[in-house]
Amino acid sequence: MIREKIKEWFVSGIVNRKEKNILLTSLIYSIDKIANTVGHYDAYIKKEIKEKDLILKMPKIDNEKNINNEIYNMDANVLIREIECDILYIDPPYNSRQYANMYHVLENLALWQKPEVKGIARKFDTTHLKSGYNQKNAIDFFNDLIENAQTKYVLLSYNNMGNKGHSRSNARMSDEDILKVLNKKGKVEIFEKEYKEFTTGKRKRGENKERVFFVEVNN
Numbered sequence: 001m002i003r004e005k006i007k008e009w010f011v012s013g014i015v016n017r018k019e020k021n022i023l024l025t026s027l028i029y030s031i032d033k034i035a036n037t038v039g040h041y042d043a044y045i046k047k048e049i050k051e052k053d054l055i056l057k058m059p060k061i062d063n064e065k066n067i068n069n070e071i072y073n074m075d076a077n078v079l080i081r082e083i084e085c086d087i088l089y090i091d092p093p094y095n096s097r098q099y100a101n102m103y104h105v106l107e108n109l110a111l112w113q114k115p116e117v118k119g120i121a122r123k124f125d126t127t128h129l130k131s132g133y134n135q136k137n138a139i140d141f142f143n144d145l146i147e148n149a150q151t152k153y154v155l156l157s158y159n160n161m162g163n164k165g166h167s168r169s170n171a172r173m174s175d176e177d178i179l180k181v182l183n184k185k186g187k188v189e190i191f192e193k194e195y196k197e198f199t200t201g202k203r204k205r206g207e208n209k210e211r212v213f214f215v216e217v218n219n
């Protein structure tokens with residue numbers, strides 16, 4: 001109902017594009033706080049849950065800050081061919097779980113195209129949104145990205161789940177393959193930090209480390 005109202009206000013000119021996006025941001029954040037899920041929308045919690053109020057908050061908008069920022073919403077492997085940067089920070093998906101499939105409710109709210117939804121989780125067909133980074137050959141997409149990056153430094157966040165966890169949690173790229181790709185680009189250093197792992201509650205593992213690979217790109 002709220003999303004429909006936002007659309008109605010936008011179409012009739014009551015709010016402009018920026019205002020519409022602020023309202024939408026507020027709605028998406030608030031909904032995520034009260035959703036009866038474990039954080040993603042693959043399934044919902046079936047036992048009785050405590051009802052919470054939907055509280056819409058105003059995002060902190062500061063028109064003075066970051067005025068030169070540019071935001072793109074597109075495939076990183078396409079974008080990389082069009083931009084140059086000083087530092088390329090990459091935080092790609094780690095495992096086989098496709099984001100569009102996990103966050104389909106929020107994606108739907110953002111686009112509001114009302115596609116056909118199916119199954120108990122009421123998902124829409126996300127085939128066109130599938131990412132190469134969740135696939136078995138993720139390293140090919142990563143290699144393509146790094147080879148085409150025009151940057152002085154690369155920072156890559158990637159965890160060390162390797163083959164340790166539940167199979168869907170296994171990292172898609174091995175350290176060995178990541179290093180092969182990065183070593184071609186420049187001098188690599190790895191920084192590590194213990195991290196609270198993301199699991200769907202299926203099992204517990206310790207020693208999950210969040211790592212940052214830092215590359216000083218060869219001239």
Ligand SMILES: C[S@@+](CC[C@H](N)C(=O)[O-])C[C@H]1O[C@@H](n2cnc3c(N)ncnc32)[C@H](O)[C@@H]1O
Nearest residue numbers: 074075076077091092093094099100131132133
């Ligand atoms: C680990 S999350 C990054 C989270 C982000 N750093 C944050 O703090 O919100 C990985 C993100 O990469 C996006 N993604 C996956 N494949 C992509 C691609 N080919 N191009 C651009 N984004 C992609 C996913 O949709 C997801 O939002």
